Amino acid sequence: MITKTMAFLFAIFLLLPFVAEAKVYIDLAAPQAKKLPIAIQDFKPLGEGARTTDPAIARLGAELVDTLRSDIRFSGLFNIIEKDAYLEDAALSGLTEDKIEFRLWRAIGADTLIKGGFSIEKDKLVVEVRLFDSVTEKQVLGKKYIGSLANPRRVMHYFADNLYEELTGRKGIFTTRIMFVSNRDGNKEIYVADYDGRNALKVTRNKSINLSPQWSPDGRKALYVSYKRGWPSLFQLDLTNGQDSAVSAKPGINIGGRYSPDGTRVALTLSGDKSPELYTLDLSTLEYRRLTDNYGIDVSPAWSPDSSRIAYVSDVAGNPHIFMLELATGAARRLTFEGRYNSSPAWSPDGSKIAFSRSDSGRFNIWVMNADGGGATQLTFDGNDRSPSWSPDGRYLIYSSTAKGVSALRVMRSDGTGSMKVETGTGNEKSPVWSPYLQ
Numbered sequence: 001m002i003t004k005t006m007a008f009l010f011a012i013f014l015l016l017p018f019v020a021e022a023k024v025y026i027d028l029a030a031p032q033a034k035k036l037p038i039a040i041q042d043f044k045p046l047g048e049g050a051r052t053t054d055p056a057i058a059r060l061g062a063e064l065v066d067t068l069r070s071d072i073r074f075s076g077l078f079n080i081i082e083k084d085a086y087l088e089d090a091a092l093s094g095l096t097e098d099k100i101e102f103r104l105w106r107a108i109g110a111d112t113l114i115k116g117g118f119s120i121e122k123d124k125l126v127v128e129v130r131l132f133d134s135v136t137e138k139q140v141l142g143k144k145y146i147g148s149l150a151n152p153r154r155v156m157h158y159f160a161d162n163l164y165e166e167l168t169g170r171k172g173i174f175t176t177r178i179m180f181v182s183n184r185d186g187n188k189e190i191y192v193a194d195y196d197g198r199n200a201l202k203v204t205r206n207k208s209i210n211l212s213p214q215w216s217p218d219g220r221k222a223l224y225v226s227y228k229r230g231w232p233s234l235f236q237l238d239l240t241n242g243q244d245s246a247v248s249a250k251p252g253i254n255i256g257g258r259y260s261p262d263g264t265r266v267a268l269t270l271s272g273d274k275s276p277e278l279y280t281l282d283l284s285t286l287e288y289r290r291l292t293d294n295y296g297i298d299v300s301p302a303w304s305p306d307s308s309r310i311a312y313v314s315d316v317a318g319n320p321h322i323f324m325l326e327l328a329t330g331a332a333r334r335l336t337f338e339g340r341y342n343s344s345p346a347w348s349p350d351g352s353k354i355a356f357s358r359s360d361s362g363r364f365n366i367w368v369m370n371a372d373g374g375g376a377t378q379l380t381f382d383g384n385d386r387s388p389s390w391s392p393d394g395r396y397l398i399y400s401s402t403a404k405g406v407s408a409l410r411v412m413r414s415d416g417t418g419s420m421k422v423e424t425g426t427g428n429e430k431s432p433v434w435s436p437y438l439q
Helices: 002-006 055-075 102-107 152-168
Strands: 011-016 036-040 078-080 112-121 124-133 138-148 177-182 189-194 210-215 221-226 233-238 244-248 254-259 265-270 277-282 288-290 298-303 309-314 321-326 332-334 341-347 353-359 364-370 385-390 396-403 406-413 420-422 429-434
Touching: 036 055, 055 078, 055 112, 055 124, 055 152, 124 152, 138 152, 152 189, 177 210, 189 210, 210 254, 210 429, 221 254, 233 254, 244 254, 244 265, 254 298, 265 298, 277 298, 298 341, 309 341, 321 341, 341 385, 353 385, 364 385, 364 396, 396 429, 406 429
Parallel strands: 036 078, 036 112, 385 429
Antiparallel strands: 011 138, 112 124, 124 138, 177 189, 177 429, 210 221, 221 233, 233 244, 254 265, 265 277, 277 288, 298 309, 309 321, 321 332, 341 353, 353 364, 385 396, 396 406, 406 420
């Protein structure tokens, strides 16, 4: 189950104290900030058997460094200096300030330097990683991690988070995860993977049609729509123990379930007297509250981060457009007026933006607008893109993109730059959602 993959027991503690003299800081708000030059030396085997030539040890060290380089490259904040430029002899250098030739790192322009070592203790992986300021010749960050040999990448994701927070003052997203739908095995099932698509794991196995997954605010549960009872019903899956239970299975449709930010309610669409309408469901009392009452089809509810509003899609005005519902008053207003089909609204974590999909001629692209409907900006242009979801820090969007009938996941910065494919190994992935920060 997921617990065996997700819940590795990491003993994480500060190896050496932060050195106040080493001042390294990246201002994320600065326009076109210069990337910080960084070198990442190959990690050394430590302890007993440190000089071993075992290919498995070499592969493990390479995987640790490759994961860290990938995370750092993904952040877009660093200029990674390639290994063929390194002047210091890795075999003779050490992991402490007194055993590093900082002048050789300054000579190649490496303002910062990462060194690390690892060992295997019984069935555990022990990794030591240190960040140095090459200019002041001081250590900035030192960490030691004890994790599972089954997932060495997870260890380096933790360090990437620590590094990012140390240098920017904001939490990193490298230990977050993504959830998506794939029909890899012939049925549409729900999968979970690391933020970069690695370690994908199928979490539903009912051999039915499963759609529209959504993380709970604490990342421990998931809502999804399934036809396993013969009609679209809403289910909740506990990702820690695999327990699966029906949340809403009324006759008709039960779709689009989205947790409120505090996790106590669910917004969803149910069959109505006139047409499908929006409701909320209190998860403790199981009481429904009707939110809309019209002849349009109201779907895809998305809570604002402060729980005061819900953005949704309705065709009450003719074509599908995005509307905003004030929960305190019940007042609804239209946000989009352009495009023939607007769908999949998704709030940014700070509540200032809404990402969505728009089609003018049957081809969808990702757009983003201000929460009041103004400032709509197109981010993608290939005409095959749907279902945007924000990273918990608001810097990235993940979405599905279809080419030649096959859907794949892509991720880009929130301004539309830096788009890249997310390789999960499952194929035909759709409906991605980014997890919150995970404990």
